């Protein structure tokens with residue numbers, strides 16, 4: 001497995017938290033190709049803290065944009081054009097967990113969307129969904145968008161208090177494999193992530209190699 005691409009049904013659904021969990025569970029590196037928003041901790045810094053990674057396992061973002069906006073608009077404000085051709089998967093002996101920005105149809109420039117970056121990288125996709133009302137619709141829409149572009153789906157991670165009705169609806173109507181259901185952590189810190197990687201390992205489909 002070269003890695004996975006973590007996307008979400010929306011912004012703030014838990015992509016960064018799920019990435020930290022995956023990094024620990026898969027003994028992977030982390031890469032945020034396009035970071036929009038530099039105030040406070042960046043996603044790379046959050047993952048480094050939560051997964052307690054040495055700096056060499058966090059690959060530098062290709063674009064670091066100041067405004068916490070959709071990448072196309074954050075880039076436009078700085079006179080930058082996000083060039084897909086510059087977004088190559090970093091070289092590593094470990095798998096790479098790449099985290100997108102926002103959801104699947106977020107623009108990178110006037111032409112390209114996050115799904116185009118996924119297609120370019122060719123990594124199986126992990127879709128993070130929240131557990132609250134509205135998630136079935138957002139998840140099914142995201143799955144349709146991925147399938148319309150024939151992107152390989154590894155599975156869905158449900159993030160938050162378990163909700164069986166949501167899970168069943170996503171499995172049935174979305175024909176999607178649920179990789180894990182991550183609980184809401186009262187204290188979100190390194191020990192919570194390490195414990196979650198141990199207690200809730202991703203249910204990888206057969207044929208997916210996980211490092212020993």
Ligand SMILES: Nc1ncnc2c1ncn2[C@@H]1O[C@H](COP(=O)(O)OP(=O)(O)O)[C@@H](O)[C@H]1O
Pocket residue numbers: 008010011012013014015016017018159160182183184185186188
């Ligand atoms: N399982 C969880 N338990 C506790 N807090 C969470 C959990 N998942 C996400 N959060 C919190 O929700 C917010 C958004 O999560 P984040 O991973 O940054 O989302 P995204 O990367 O999709 O924007 C953050 O403050 C994060 O700490």
Ligand SMILES: [Mg+2]
Pocket residue numbers: 015016043099
């Ligand atoms: Mg994030």
